[in-house]
Every structure is written in C-alpha cells, then in structure tokens.
Amino acid sequence: ETGVTQTPRHLVMGMTNKKSLKCEQHLGHNAMYWYKQSAKKPLELMFVYNFKEQTENNSVPSRFSPECPNSSHLFLHLHTLQPEDSALYLCASSQDKGAAVYNEQFFGPGTRLTVL
C-alpha cells in the first residue's frame, strides 16, 4: 500500500449503531487530520493529531471520537449519529516541519458515510 488509505470506502449505518473509520498513512508523516466533506459546502477540518497528540478539535460533536494510537494510524469512532452527518470523511497526513513552513497534506480517498 502507498500513500494514505481509508477503510471502509462506503458505510451505511443506523442512528443507534457504533462504527469506526480507519485511516493509515504509509508516508512516514507525523501529523494526521480528519475532514468532513458535505455536498455544496467547503471541507471542514474536524481533528488534527500531531505526534499522536490531538492538537485541534473544531467544535466537533462528541458523537465523533478520534483515536490516534501511533503516527501511522488514525480512527474516527462513530456513535449515535444523525442523518445530517452523512458525508464523505477524508483523512490526510503531513510531515510537520514547524510553524514557519507550510506542510503539504496528502489525502486518502475518503469514506462515504450514509446515516439512515
């Protein structure tokens, strides 16, 4: 595998289900991100992990719970979701070189989530 991979690619779940999205990066990066992509709306940054520590939570509801066990893996645990949470969830990674430098983010293909 190369780049950033995400599983599953498609997920349909009921509002009472618990599921998890998985992201793995094979680029040796030290920062990972979760984004939400809804139709006709800009990408929304949800969470940032840097060196496995969560450094950003953009006011995301607690029904979304991230986990970063190591610098290569990132999970998004889902519980009691709402239909409006249906979207494409994108994972990205980058090599953080410090605050003075822009670090290019590499994106996975996304998980298309449908909440019934």
Place this chain on the structure above:
Amino acid sequence: GDSVTQMEGPVTLSEEAFLTINCTYTATGYPSLFWYVQYPGEGLQLLLKATKADDKGSNKGFEATYRKETTSFHLEKGSVQVSDSAVYFCALSKQGNQGGKLIFGQGTELSVKP
C-alpha cells in the same frame, strides 16, 4: 475570520476550451494559496500553490497567480481535456501550529465534454 470563495459550479466546457475558475480570499496577514483537485472516487491532490504575492503556481498546464491587490487566485488552463473533469478546490493556509491549517472554498465541479 479567514475564508475562501469560489465560483459556483458545475462548469461545463468542450474539449480544448479555455478554463477559468475564480477564487477570492479573505485573510489577515500573508497566506499561502493552493489549488487542490479531486478526481471522481479519489481524495484531494495538490495541483499548484503560491506562497507570496505575484507568485505564479503552475502544473499540468494549469496556472494561477497570487494577486494580493485583488485578493484573488484564479485557476486557468488554455486547453482543457476530458481527463481534467474533476472538482477543484481553492484553499489558503496561514503559518502557525501544525504547519498551517487549510481553509477550503466550496469546490467547483468541472465537466469537459469531447
């Protein structure tokens, strides 16, 4: 707060037509500007970038010039191909923690017909 605005899509062109996708931004300080492309079924890929005023980013025949006076970063290509059909996102980044957060526009879908 900082924001990016793109022209509404979808944009439909014939092959070999000239493409312009408008992008304007609002930001304090000196952001870096980017165009990302998302092909069907794939994640976003960096297409080009410009880090200071008057810089021109270019890649795969696409170009965009960082215009600070008009706060714009319009994407252009002289002759589009069917394979250019995708969604294009304009974004900005300001240096800070995590190497600069990306703030995206809403995306513009491009469809190129043979």
